[in-house]
Amino acid sequence: MSQWNTGIKTSRRDWLSRRVTIMKSVRKLYPHLDLKKWSLVFAVGVGLTIAGIISLSYRWMPGLVMGLVGVVMTVFSAVVVVRLVIKALTPDYGENVVEVLHKRYELVLGPKIVVVGGGTGLSTLLRGLKEFTGNLTAIVTVADDGGSSGRLRKEMGVLPPGDIRNCLVALADSEPLMARLFEYRFPEGNSSGLGGHNFGNLFIATMSAITGDFEEAVKESSRVLAVRGRVLPSTLDDVVLVAHCQGGNVVYGESTIGKCGVRIEKVSLLPDNAKALPEALESIADADAIVLGPGSLFTSVIPNLLVEGIKEAILKSNAPRIYVCNVMTQPGETDGFTAADHVEAIIVHAGNGFIDYVVVNRSRVPPKLAEKYSVEGAYPVKVDRDRLRRFGIRIVEEDLMSTANYARHDSMRVAETLLRIISEDEKSQKKRAIWISQKSR
Numbered sequence: 001m002s003q004w005n006t007g008i009k010t011s012r013r014d015w016l017s018r019r020v021t022i023m024k025s026v027r028k029l030y031p032h033l034d035l036k037k038w039s040l041v042f043a044v045g046v047g048l049t050i051a052g053i054i055s056l057s058y059r060w061m062p063g064l065v066m067g068l069v070g071v072v073m074t075v076f077s078a079v080v081v082v083r084l085v086i087k088a089l090t091p092d093y094g095e096n097v098v099e100v101l102h103k104r105y106e107l108v109l110g111p112k113i114v115v116v117g118g119g120t121g122l123s124t125l126l127r128g129l130k131e132f133t134g135n136l137t138a139i140v141t142v143a144d145d146g147g148s149s150g151r152l153r154k155e156m157g158v159l160p161p162g163d164i165r166n167c168l169v170a171l172a173d174s175e176p177l178m179a180r181l182f183e184y185r186f187p188e189g190n191s192s193g194l195g196g197h198n199f200g201n202l203f204i205a206t207m208s209a210i211t212g213d214f215e216e217a218v219k220e221s222s223r224v225l226a227v228r229g230r231v232l233p234s235t236l237d238d239v240v241l242v243a244h245c246q247g248g249n250v251v252y253g254e255s256t257i258g259k260c261g262v263r264i265e266k267v268s269l270l271p272d273n274a275k276a277l278p279e280a281l282e283s284i285a286d287a288d289a290i291v292l293g294p295g296s297l298f299t300s301v302i303p304n305l306l307v308e309g310i311k312e313a314i315l316k317s318n319a320p321r322i323y324v325c326n327v328m329t330q331p332g333e334t335d336g337f338t339a340a341d342h343v344e345a346i347i348v349h350a351g352n353g354f355i356d357y358v359v360v361n362r363s364r365v366p367p368k369l370a371e372k373y374s375v376e377g378a379y380p381v382k383v384d385r386d387r388l389r390r391f392g393i394r395i396v397e398e399d400l401m402s403t404a405n406y407a408r409h410d411s412m413r414v415a416e417t418l419l420r421i422i423s424e425d426e427k428s429q430k431k432r433a434i435w436i437s438q439k440s441r
Contacts, residue, residue, distance in 0.1 A: 038077045038080045038081045038084065039077075039081060041073055041076075041077040042073070042074055042077040042078055042081060044070075044073060045069075045070045045071070045072070045073030045074035045075075045076075045077055046070065046074050047070070048066050048067070048069055048070030048073065049067055049070030049071055049074060050070070051063075051066055051067075051070070052064065052065070052066035052067025052068070052069075052070055053067055055067075107130075107132075107133055107134030107135075107228065108134050108135070110132055110133025110134055110135055111132075111133050111135065111288040111289060111419070111422050112133075112135040112137075112283075112286055112287050112288045112289075113129060113133060113135065113136055113137070113287065113288065113289050113290075113291060113418070113422070114137045114138075114139060114283050114284055114287040114289070114290045114291070114319075115129070115136065115137070115138050115139070115291045116139045116234075116290065116291065116292050116293075116301065116304045116305075116310075116314075117138075117139075117140070117141070117292060117293050117294070117295040117300050117301045117304065118140050118141035118144075118163040118295055118296070118299075118300035118301070118303075118304070119163060119166070119295040119296050119299070119300040120166065120295070120408070121293060121294035121295030121296070121300065121324075121326070121408075121409065122138060122140065122163070122166070122167060122170075122293075122294075122295050122300065123166040123167050123169070123170035124170070124294070124408060124409055124411050124414075125291070125293075125294060125324065125409065125411060125414055125415070126138060126167055126170040126171050126229075126411075127170045127411040128410075128411030128412045128413075128414055128415030128416075129411075129415045129418070130170070130171050130228045130229065131412070131415065132415055132416075132419050134228050134229060135229065136171065136228065136229030136230070137229060137230045137231075137232060137280075137283040137287075138167045138171070138229065138230070138231045138232065139232050139233075139234050139277075139280045139283070139284075139304055139310070140163045140164050140167055140231060140232065140233055140234060140304075141163060141234055141299075141300055141301075141303045141304050142159045142160055142163070142164075142233045142234060142235060142239065143160070143239055143240070143241040143254045143269070143299065143303045144160035144162055144163060144254050144255075145160065145240070145241075145253050145254050145255050146253075146254065146255030147162065147196070147255075148162060148185075148196055148197045148198045148201045149161055149162035149163075149201060150255060151196075151197070152197075152201055152202070152205045153238075156205050156208075156209065158204075158205045158208045158209070158214060159208075159214045159233060159236065159238065161200070161201045161204035161205055161208075162198070162201055163300070164204060164218055164221075164231055164233060165182060165198065165200035165201055165204060165221075167231045168182065168200070168218075168221055168222060168225050168227055168231050169182050169183055169200065169225065171225075171227040171228050171229050171231065172225040172226060172227055172228075173225075173226040173227065173228050178224070178225060179225065181199055181200075182198075182199060182200035182203065182225065183198070183199075183200060184198070184199040184200075185197070185198045185199075186198075186199070200221075203221060203224075204217050204218065204221050205217075207220050207221060214233065214236060215232075215233065215236060215277065218231060218232070218233065230279075230283070232277050232279055232280045232283070233277060233280075234276060234277065234280060234303075234304040234307045234310060235274040235275060235276055235277060235307045236275075236277060237271065237274040237275060239269045239270065239271070239274050239303075239307075240252060240253060240269070240270045241253065241254040241257065241267060241268075241269060241299065241303055242267060242268045242269070242270055243257040243260055243264050243266075243267050243298065244264070244265050244266050244267065244268065245260040245261070245262050245263065245264055245265060246262040246263045246264075246265055247262055249261070249262065252270075254299050254303075257298060257299055257332075257333065258330075258331065258332030258333050259332060260332065260333075261332075263335070263336075264298050264333065266345075266348060266349060267298050267299075267302055267303065267306070267349070268306060269303065269306045269307070272306075273308055274306075274307050274308060275307070275308050275309065276307045276308060276309035276310045276313070280310065280313075281309055281310070281313045284310070284313040284314055284317055285313060285316070285317060287317060287319045288319055288422060289319050289320050289321075289322060289418070289421070289422045289425075290314055290317060290319050290320070290321045290322070291322045291323075291324060291418060292321070292322070292323045292324070292346065292355070293323055293324040293325065293326065294324045294325070294326050294327075294409055294414075295326070296330055296333060297326070297330070297333065297334050297337070297342055297345055297346075298333050298334070298345070299333065301346070302345065302346065302349050305346070305349055305350050306349065311349075311350050311351070311354075314350070314354070315350070315351065315353075315354065320356045320357060320421065320422065320425040321354060321355050321356045321357070322355075322356065322357040322358075322359060322418060322421060323342075323343060323346060323355045323357070323358045323359070324359045324409070324414060324418075325339045325342050325343070325358055325359065325360045325361070325381060326342065326381055327361045327365075327380065327381060327400070327401050327407055327408060327409060328365075328373060328378045328379065328380060328381060328407050328408075329378050329379050329380075329381055330378065331376055331377035331378055332377075335377065337381065338381065338382045338383070338384045338387070339358065339360050339381055339382065339383045339384060339388060340384045340387035340388050340391070342381070343355060343358055343388060343391055343393065344391075347391065353392070355391070355393050356393065356394065356425075357393065357394045357395075357396055357421055358388060358393050358394070358395055358396070359396045359398070359400070359414070359417055359418070359421075360381070360383045360395065360396070360397050360400075361381075361397075361398070361399070361400040361401050361409070362383070362397040362398060362399060362400075363399040363400065363401040364380075365380050365401070365407050369406075369407055370407070373407060378407075380407070383395075383397065396417060396421060398413065398417045399413065400413050400414050400417065
């Protein structure tokens with residue numbers, strides 16, 4: 001008897017063990033079984049709907065009930081199946097996949113904005129704008145000849161990648177680790193010779209060597225970082241920035257312009273016939289708004305306007321042209337400049353009527369931060385409204401400054417201000433109405 005009981009217990013343990021193993025296997029296959037189950041429900045729902053419609057002709061009440069049940073089953077199961085498929089294809093978004101896709105759809109319908117400039121100011125602005133629209137194009141200067149970019153330019157013969165890299169990282173929709181990798185700078189004094197170089201610069205330069213095309217290298221880097229929008233060099237020609245200073249002194253090279261010692265009267269490019277990238281001109285023609293700056297006036301913003309075709313395309317555009325004025329003056333470049341001086345410098349290089357709006361900061365720089373900057377020779381840019389009005393430009397004053405550690409623009413505040421200008425501008429409204437109607441067809 002005891003042997004019989006022992007046998008029953010052993011058989012039961014074996015059965016329970018097999019059951020646990022089967023359940024574990026089922027759980028591993030759960031996503032696939034879930035999809036199959038709801039696909040079956042969908043098929044049954046379609047069958048009931050068809051059967052209900054057929055039954056209406058001779059037994060309308062049962063047919064109606066059957067048809068309604070079938071419709072409910074079909075619609076509900078279809079929604080579940082679509083969610084499961086999307087979740088399987090985009091596992092990184094987890095349970096928020098629908099919200100993410102809805103956000104992306106909204107970004108696709110956002111205004112087409114072209115931002116012209118370079119340096120930290122441009123990348124700061126792009127970080128804010130990408131939260132409101134996916135139709136962004138950054139047209140970036142390639143006149144840099146200092147730091148890691150300058151070294152790669154001399155050693156590898158590639159266009160300077162530094163400002164391009166900053167914009168790519170700013171628009172990146174990739175994993176934070178990938179963005180941090182592109183921003184990593186090798187320590188100075190590195191025995192490998194990489195000291196001072198930025199990984200992102202090396203990546204773009206290497207990609208340019210592999211593809212034999214700097215433009216293609218930027219496009220491939222954009223794919224790696226899953227960039228929202230496009231980043232384009234203003235020209236593919238190897239250009240040198242030249243500063244013409246008061247007193248007739250001429251300084252060559254972007255990195256030496258700050259050492260001019262006196263006020264800069266104008267800047268130019270060598271060669272003076274550098275051609276604009278065709279895609280940049282197309283983006284300007286299609287834009288709902290064109291934004292200049294913020295950024296170094298003579299070394300980041302104006303150099304793009306000197307490339308053959310850029311200035312002319314902006315003047316020809318029906319989109320509002322908006323200049324975001326810097327918060328602080330830049331030592332050696334814009335010493336003593338007011339907001340009107342910044343605007344006048346752009347007009348000198350691009351012509352009258354080039355700017356429709358100027359966005360200026362009205363926030364006060366905290367005393368301790370202002371003192372820190374004054375040691376370096378930088379001061380808040382004064383807003384001389386009367387002079388600005390004489391240019392026929394609309395002035396937009398807002399609290400735009402972020403004072404966490406530096407006196408610079410807050411990306412979200414500037415982006416919101418620009419979106420409001422675009423939404424209220426008549427020219428932009430007309431262009432967007434036409435574009436949205438074409439998009440919805």
